[in-house]
Amino acid sequence: xxxxxxLVALGAAGAIVLAAxxxxxxxxxxxxxxxxxxxxxxxxxxxxxxxxxxxxxDTGGLGDKGFNDxxxxxxxxxxxxxFDTAFSEAQGATDYAANIxxxxxxxxxxxxxxxxxxxxxxxDAAIANPDIAFAQVDATWNAAGPDFTPGTADDVPLPxxxxxxxxxxxxxxxxxxxxxxxxxxxGKIGTYGGAQFPGVTRFMDGMYAGIGxxxxxxxxxxxxxxxxxxxxxxxxxxxxPWNDPAKGEQLAKTFLDQGVDIVHPVSGATxxxxxKAMLAAGKWAIGVDTDQxxxxxxxxxxxxxxxxxxxxxxxxxxxKKNAGGDLGGEDFVGTLANGGVRLAPFHxxxxxxxxxxxxxxxxxxQAIASGSVKVCNYLARGC
Amino acid sequence: xTKLVALLRRGALPILAVVTALLFGAIVIVITDFxxxxxxxxxxxxxxxxxxxxxxxxxxxxxxxxxxxxxxILTALQSGSQKDIATAIRPLTETLVASSxxxxxxxxxxxxxxxxxxxxGGDGQxxxxxxGATTTAIALAGNAPAPVIxxxxxxxxxxxxxxxxxxxxxxxxxTGAHEVITTIMLNYVAAQVVLFxxxxxxxxxxxxxxxxxxxxxxxVDVPSILSLPAIRLDYGFVVALVMAVIVSWLLFRTTKGYxxxxxxxxxxxxxxxxxxxxxxxxxxxxxxxxxxxxxxSFMVIxxxxxxxxxxxxxxxFNAIALALxxxxxxxxxxxxALLFGAxxxxxxxxxxxxxxxxxxxxxVQALVIMFVAAPGLVRTIWRIKTPPVEAEVAT
Numbered sequence: 001x002x003x004x005x006x007l008v009a010l011g012a013a014g015a016i017v018l019a020a021x022x023x024x025x026x027x028x029x030x031x032x033x034x035x036x037x038x039x040x041x042x043x044x045x046x047x048x049x050x051x052x053x054x055x056x057x058d059t060g061g062l063g064d065k066g067f068n069d070x071x072x073x074x075x076x077x078x079x080x081x082x083f084d085t086a087f088s089e090a091q092g093a094t095d096y097a098a099n100i101x102x103x104x105x106x107x108x109x110x111x112x113x114x115x116x117x118x119x120x121x122x123x124d125a126a127i128a129n130p131d132i133a134f135a136q137v138d139a140t141w142n143a144a145g146p147d148f149t150p151g152t153a154d155d156v157p158l159p160x161x162x163x164x165x166x167x168x169x170x171x172x173x174x175x176x177x178x179x180x181x182x183x184x185x186x187g188k189i190g191t192y193g194g195a196q197f198p199g200v201t202r203f204m205d206g207m208y209a210g211i212g213x214x215x216x217x218x219x220x221x222x223x224x225x226x227x228x229x230x231x232x233x234x235x236x237x238x239x240x241p242w243n244d245p246a247k248g249e250q251l252a253k254t255f256l257d258q259g260v261d262i263v264h265p266v267s268g269a270t271x272x273x274x275x276k277a278m279l280a281a282g283k284w285a286i287g288v289d290t291d292q293x294x295x296x297x298x299x300x301x302x303x304x305x306x307x308x309x310x311x312x313x314x315x316x317x318x319x320k321k322n323a324g325g326d327l328g329g330e331d332f333v334g335t336l337a338n339g340g341v342r343l344a345p346f347h348x349x350x351x352x353x354x355x356x357x358x359x360x361x362x363x364x365x366q367a368i369a370s371g372s373v374k375v376c377n378y379l380a381r382g383c
Numbered sequence: 384x385t386k387l388v389a390l391l392r393r394g395a396l397p398i399l400a401v402v403t404a405l406l407f408g409a410i411v412i413v414i415t416d417f418x419x420x421x422x423x424x425x426x427x428x429x430x431x432x433x434x435x436x437x438x439x440x441x442x443x444x445x446x447x448x449x450x451x452x453x454x455x456i457l458t459a460l461q462s463g464s465q466k467d468i469a470t471a472i473r474p475l476t477e478t479l480v481a482s483s484x485x486x487x488x489x490x491x492x493x494x495x496x497x498x499x500x501x502x503x504g505g506d507g508q509x510x511x512x513x514x515g516a517t518t519t520a521i522a523l524a525g526n527a528p529a530p531v532i533x534x535x536x537x538x539x540x541x542x543x544x545x546x547x548x549x550x551x552x553x554x555x556x557x558t559g560a561h562e563v564i565t566t567i568m569l570n571y572v573a574a575q576v577v578l579f580x581x582x583x584x585x586x587x588x589x590x591x592x593x594x595x596x597x598x599x600x601x602x603v604d605v606p607s608i609l610s611l612p613a614i615r616l617d618y619g620f621v622v623a624l625v626m627a628v629i630v631s632w633l634l635f636r637t638t639k640g641y642x643x644x645x646x647x648x649x650x651x652x653x654x655x656x657x658x659x660x661x662x663x664x665x666x667x668x669x670x671x672x673x674x675x676x677x678x679x680s681f682m683v684i685x686x687x688x689x690x691x692x693x694x695x696x697x698x699x700f701n702a703i704a705l706a707l708x709x710x711x712x713x714x715x716x717x718x719x720a721l722l723f724g725a726x727x728x729x730x731x732x733x734x735x736x737x738x739x740x741x742x743x744x745x746x747v748q749a750l751v752i753m754f755v756a757a758p759g760l761v762r763t764i765w766r767i768k769t770p771p772v773e774a775e776v777a778t
Contacts (some may be wrong), residue, residue, distance in 0.1 A: 054735075059693045062740070086735050091727070092696015094484075094687050098477055099731060101613050102448075105470050106735055116593045117691055128613065154601065195578070197593055237578070238571065 050084040053319040054108035056099045057089050058115035060242060065296065066268055066289040067311065071114045071137055074315025083319060096121035104129060110322040112137065112165075112315055116199065126162045133161050133322035137311055138199055140164035140331045163321075164331035165314045170206035170375045171368050172307040172341040173264075175361055176286045177210020179305060179343070180262045181222040182357040183284070190255035191226040192234035194241035194267030203266040203288060203307055204233060209378035213364070216378075225260055229380040236267050248273025256281050262304065264288070275299045284349070291344035304353075306344035314340060337369040397708050397715075399761050400754035401722065408747040409438045412739060441737045448732025449725035451475045469611040474728065476609070476616040480686050482724030484509070486623040487678025488702035489709065489716040490630045491548070491671035496711050497634060498667030499647035504551060504566030505675045505699025507573030508544040510692075512676020513683045514577050515543025517596050517690040520683075521586060524602050532603040537680045544676015545669045547573065552668025556661030562668070570699070577692055586690070596683075596690035605685035619681035624717065626674065631713035633670075643667050675699065704752040723748065 055075045057068045072087065079085040086106055088099040096118045103111050104125065110133045113122045119139055126134040141158040180189045191207050193200035208229035211222050227233035236247055248265060252274040255263050263278055264286040265271030275285040275292065279302035287293065287306025296303070314334060322328070334340015343365065346353055367373040412434075414420070419433035451474040459471035488505045495502035519539035523532045551565035581587050581594040605617040634640040645653040646663035654660045678698070683690045705723050709715025730744035754761045761767070 059696065088731060088735050089741055090696075091741070092698070093689075093691050093694045094481070094682060094696065095731065097615070097687075098480070098728075099735075101473065102732060102735055105473065117595060117693065119593075119595070120598055120689060195594070199593075238575070 050082070051110070051319075051323040052084040052086070052106075052108045053078050053110045053323075054085065054103040054106070054112070055087040055315070056096070056103060056111060056113045056118065057087060058096070058113075058117050059090050059092060060115065060268065061089060064242070064268055065272070065292075067137070068114055069295075070290055070309070070311035071112065071315050074312035074319075075112075077312060077316045078319045081316070081320070083323070093117065097124065100125045104132060109133065110135065110319050112318065114138070116197075123156070123162075126159050127156065130159065130161055131327075133163070133318075133327040135163040135165055135315070135318045135322075135328065137165045137315070138167065140166045140333075158329060158331070160329040161327040163318050163328035165311070165318065165334070166331055167309040167311070167314075167334040167341050168336075169307055169309055169334075169341050170202045170209065171336045172309075172343050173203045173206020174210040174213065174368065174375050174378075175206075175336075175343040175365055176264065176305055176307045177207035177212075177224075178214050178364055179210070179353070179357065179361050180207070180264070180286060181211045181214035181220070182360065183304060183353060184222060184262050186259045186261045187220070187222045188258065188260045189222065189224050190234075190258075190260040190263040191224060192236065192251055192263075192265060192267065193227075194236050194270060196233070196235050200235075200266045201227070201233070203264065205229060205379055206307065206375060207264050207286075208380075209375045210364075212378035213373065217360075225255065225258060229378075236270055242268035242270060244270045245273030245276070248275075249277040252277035252281075252285075256283065262286065264307075272296060272299075275302055278302045287344065293344065293347040300348050303347065304349055305346055308342050308344050310334060310340055310342060335369070336365055393710065395767070396758055396761060397710075397719070397755060399765050399767075400708070400751050403754055403761060403764060404747045404750035405442070407750050408743055409442070411743065411746060412438045412441055437737065437739075441733050441739045444736040445726075445729035445733040447729075448474050448736075449478050449729030465611055469614050472609075472611075473614060474732070476614050478721070478724045478728045479620050480615050480724075481728050482720045483620045483623045483686075484678040484682055484698050485702060485705060485720035485723055486620075486627060486717055487681070488675045488698050489706045489720050490626055490713060491674035491678075492702045492706035493709065493711045493713060493716050494630060494634065494643070494674070495548075495667050495671035496706060497647045498643040498663050499650065500552065500555065500562050500664055500667055500671070502548065502551075502566050502668065502671050503563055503699070503703065504548065504569050504573075504672070505702045506695045506697065507566070507570035507699070508547045508672035508675035509679035509682075509695050509699055510577050511547040511573045511679070512540040512544030512672075513679030513690050513694055514540075514580055515676065516540030516680035517586060517599060517683050518580070520599050520603050521597060529603050533605065533684065536603065536684055537677065540680025540683075541673045541677040544679060545673030547676070548672015549665060549669040552665040555668075556664045574692060577690070581690065581692070594692060598689045599684055600688035603684055604688075605681060615686045617681075617685045619685045622681065623678075626677070627713045627717050630674075634713070639666070675702070701748065704748060708751060708755050 053075065055071050060068050062068055062072060075085050075087060086103065086108060088103055090096055090099055100111060100113065100121055112135045114137045116139050118136065119142065122134055122136045141162055141164050143155060143157055189211060191204045193204060204227040208224050208227055211224050214220065215222055236244065248267065248270040252263055261283045262285065263274055265274040266288050271288060275296060276299055278285040279299050284304045285302050287303050289309055290306065291308055292306045293300040293303040314332060336342065364373060416434040416437050419430050419437065422430040451472055456471040459467040488509060492502055492505060516536040516539055520532055520536040523535060547569065551562045551569060554560040554565050555562045578594055581596060586596045587594065605619050607614065607617045609616060634644065642658045643663050645658055646660045650660045679694065682694060687694060701723055705719035706716055709719040726744055726748065730741040733739050734741045
């Protein structure tokens with residue numbers, strides 16, 4: 001029995017350390033965006049009755065230096081713009097509906113939920129509260145209803161108070177893939193995901209397409225390890241795919257052993273371990289979601305660029321749009337053309353990249369934005 | 384009268400542990416309130432006052448987030464508006480909603496601990512139970528009336544959780560494999576099994592693409608206790624209370640329960656007395672897993688409504704804490720679960736209103752466990768005399 005108590009005390013001490021680490025994580029700084037997304041900012045809130053904007057985070061939580069932190073950045077920008085703000089954090093699936101309801105009870109007028117896991121809770125709340133604006137990061141409205149089959153009785157058309165914030169990240173990732181193909185010394189590039197979700201493989205699809213486009217243009221045979229552009233690839237899996245940097249380091253070593261010199265991890269904080277290992281090996285990595293050369297400044301010498309979702313701007317713009325009286329009614333899709341996704345600056349590695357390659361990436365960016373090059377043309381499954 | 388004194392004495396330590404932990408939490412809130420403390424040089428009194436005010440508003444928000452505002456409830460009841468009543472009593476009902484799975488899992492932990500099995504697999508058993516319930520419900524959807532689906536799904540979930548718990552019990556009884564290792568590892572296996580299940584088109588309808596199941600509440604739902612808008616409290620909570628009574632009866636009023644506890648006290652003696660210690664282990668682990676699985680089933684069919692991998696959110700681990708806090712007594716488990724439910728529910732509102740992250744709640748909960756585990760520490764802090772050593776008598 002005494003041993004048992006000791007074990008419990010040990011666990012409790014560990015939990016305290018963990019809690020302390022969790023609480024200490026600061027939101028990542030993100031570079032001020034140059035161009036804003038397509039939704040135009042409208043009316044600024046008046047002092048008399050402040051508009052209340054709120055964000056409900058998912059279990060990925062604050063301190064992920066990605067996704068959730070970017071939405072937090074958008075909320076902070078909203079607070080700086082004079083809005084009243086609040087946010088809620090979730091421990092488990094049971095919190096989603098409850099947290100959204102708490103924010104409603106707190107008088108929030110715009111509620112942005114983060115992540116696909118909150119889809120059902122967000123949809124239910126949007127329908128039950130038509131006078132409150134809802135938006136969801138990384139989602140589009142599911143008009144087919146809970147059975148996901150269009151044309152059945154439970155179909156729900158996109159309500160007038162909902163905005164899905166979706167990001168065509170494969171466009172930015174294609175640029176990253178092209179850049180990596182041109183920059184790689186060994187002609188081998190690696191990628192892996194946290195788990196095989198569409199939101200994850202979209203990054204990997206983009207890498208695959210960018211490398212394919214480079215090979216087509218240059219007649220080279222740069223290869224991508226970790227994703228075949230269709231169904232098969234390397235994924236962390238397990239019950240902690242997004243927050244296991246040690247596993248990320250391990251995966252980086254596997255790639256390095258195979259001659260890979262640039263890795264694009266798509267697995268949240270797990271990928272931070274990969275970037276660390278690539279830096280230690282004197283090789284490179286491509287960041288995910290946010291400009292990781294800034295959020296992970298200590299590894300910036302290894303970060304070639306990042307495929308960015310400009311979530312913070314999308315969140316702020318949605319709040320402004322809602323405050324202006326437009327509660328939604330259509331999904332927002334971030335593209336290269338509207339600045340919703342982008343390739344991050346090269347920072348420390350700027351001088352290492354040839355001017356020709358930079359110009360080619362720039363040209364490809366314009367070609368994708370104008371529609372003359374399509375990402376999916378380079379995928380094995382052809383979309 | 385002596386009973387009351389004994390009850391107070393037994394309750395004093397956990398209560399003081401909670402109070403002490405909350406006091407430490409307050410200190411942490413004060414010393415991490417950088418905004419106020421940065422003024423310490425220029426305006427020391429104002430800075431400290433502000434920081435302490437932060438504690439007040441934080442804990443105030445926690446209280447109203449967990450129990451609601453009595454004045455508001457009264458006005459809402461007088462106004463008679465369903466929406467107002469729902470809004471006013473929601474904190475209270477959400478506390479009960481949060482407590483329900485904790486009661487189930489906590490009772491499970493209590494049973495296994497009583498039998499000398501340190502079951503850390505509550506999370507795995509809960510989510511496997513939820514998977515069993517989800518699979519059964521979807522398989523029966525449209526083929527059976529809702530009440531039949533409900534009962535079948537709950538039974539299936541309970542049995543699946545039980546079987547998942549039985550495995551480490553069996554391994555321990557037959558091969559001596561330590562249950563701490565096997566239950567922890569089976570948590571990982573359970574997470575993989577659920578993710579794998581959620582990849583199938585059967586559970587995850589085409590079109591979603593994400594690892595989250597179909598919504599079950601569209602065709603089967605645990606009946607609500609109150610029919611008010613957005614009140615999630617359902618009869619799952621009542622079943623949790625009934626299970627507490629049953630577990631108490633089983634442990635302390637039946638021969639099997641006596642055997643379970645005997646195995647927990649002293650395996651060798653139990654064996655010498657002619658009881659099947661291995662059988663007790665397997666039974667205890669099966670029941671433990673079954674209770675966790677039942678908790679998971681009520682979550683997917685009732686309050687949450689669909690299965691995803693983050694369903695549990697650490698309930699299995701919190702259950703260990705609260706079962707220890709409860710002294711492994713079923714009645715104590717209910718009280719401790721209500722306390723933890725109130726803490727987490729109140730903590731969410733504290734996070735929203737005052738920006739104090741709910742990580743602080745993990746900190747407070749961890750301290751509670753630590754103080755309960757180290758009774759001498761609490762006695763020293765509060766200068767309580769050590770009670771005369773008494774044999775652990777079953778109650």
